[in-house]
Amino acid sequence: MSTAPPLCLTVAGSDSGGGAGIQADLKTMLALGVHGMSVVTAVTAQNSLGVRGVWELPADAVTAQYRAVVDDIGVQAVKTGMLSSAVLVETVAALLADTRAPAVVDPVGVSKHGDALLAASALEAVRKELLPRATVATPNLDEVAQLTGVVVETEDDMRRAADAILGHGPRWALIKGGHLAAHGHEAVDLLTDGTEERWLRARRHDNRHTHGTGCTLASAIAAGLARGLTVPEAVTAAKEYVTGAIAAGFALGGGIGPVDHAWQWR
Numbered sequence: 549m550s551t552a553p554p555l556c557l558t559v560a561g562s563d564s565g566g567g568a569g570i571q572a573d574l575k576t577m578l579a580l581g582v583h584g585m586s587v588v589t590a591v592t593a594q595n596s597l598g599v600r601g602v603w604e605l606p607a608d609a610v611t612a613q614y615r616a617v618v619d620d621i622g623v624q625a626v627k628t629g630m631l632s633s634a635v636l637v638e639t640v641a642a643l644l645a646d647t648r649a650p651a652v653v654d655p656v657g658v659s660k661h662g663d664a665l666l667a668a669s670a671l672e673a674v675r676k677e678l679l680p681r682a683t684v685a686t687p688n689l690d691e692v693a694q695l696t697g698v699v700v701e702t703e704d705d706m707r708r709a710a711d712a713i714l715g716h717g718p719r720w721a722l723i724k725g726g727h728l729a730a731h732g733h734e735a736v737d738l739l740t741d742g743t744e745e746r747w748l749r750a751r752r753h754d755n756r757h758t759h760g761t762g763c764t765l766a767s768a769i770a771a772g773l774a775r776g777l778t779v780p781e782a783v784t785a786a787k788e789y790v791t792g793a794i795a796a797g798f799a800l801g802g803g804i805g806p807v808d809h810a811w812q813w814r
């Protein structure tokens with residue numbers, strides 16, 4: 549018998565195509581040496597071309613899954629992704645409030661294809677209930693605009709975006725600049741707690757197979773936190789992992805293929 553690896557829980561939607569959501573999270577956790585567990589919030593019928601349908605789970609099904617995990621097994625870090633509605637945002641925020649483990653909150657808004665994964669009516673609950681529970685919040689630039697109204701075009705704007713997100717109460721903000729056209733050859737993210745500021749710069753890979761990048765990055769951060777890394781250490785390691793996974797992303801179906809979660813093993 550061996551000792552259990554660190555324990556990491558994802559609370560997110562299922563992506564039938566296997567590139568994002570729960571599937572990306574569990575693959576990332578396996579690749580980074582932690583035991584991945586899941587609370588499914590919604591089932592999506594999804595492939596490389598888009599989202600064909602979404603079926604949200606009832607709030608008590610989400611609560612029951614979460615409790616089943618924490619009451620018996622325990623968690624050392626939690627990651628949240630697609631939460632779909634205001635009711636589920638409020639439900640998950642209340643569960644996080646009851647959990648001591650650090651939480652990585654990826655405030656998923658829309659898919660790469662532009663399909664809504666969060667109701668517009670849930671934004672206020674994300675601001676008021678969910679962000680204050682986050683150890684790290686990881687919005688992309690579209691989510692920053694939706695949540696704070698800050699439109700990012702330059703690195704200075706990223707600072708303003710981080711301040712606006714921190715204003716909602718997370719301990720750290722990681723502003724993902726993956727969508728920033730200004731940085732032709734670099735993918736630049738900003739991590740800050742309002743005092744310390746770290747810019748994470750990686751080579752931008754000219755690869756259109758980027759389905760699941762945000763889920764992968766957030767799960768990799770949670771895996772690092774479960775292993776006992778500090779937030780800056782976990783984010784640095786996660787950025788390295790997602791950059792490698794994007795470089796190795798592959799074509800699948802007729803649209804946007806997934807990143808390669810197993811790139812380190814090939």
Ligand SMILES: Nc1ncnc2c1ncn2[C@@H]1O[C@H](COP(=O)(O)OP(=O)(O)OP(=O)(O)O)[C@@H](O)[C@H]1O
Nearest residue numbers: 660688724726727735736751752753760761762763
């Ligand atoms: N082409 C690229 N090459 C290298 N890194 C990238 C590229 N695109 C995005 N990234 C990086 O990937 C990470 C995820 O950022 P991104 O902005 O793509 O998240 P996202 O939009 O939330 O993803 P998702 O589509 O899964 O919701 C960030 O660290 C970002 O800088």
Ligand SMILES: Cc1ncc(CO)c(N)n1
Nearest residue numbers: 561562563568569630659
């Ligand atoms: C289920 C799910 N969660 C998150 C994303 C974000 O890309 C997606 N496409 N699907």
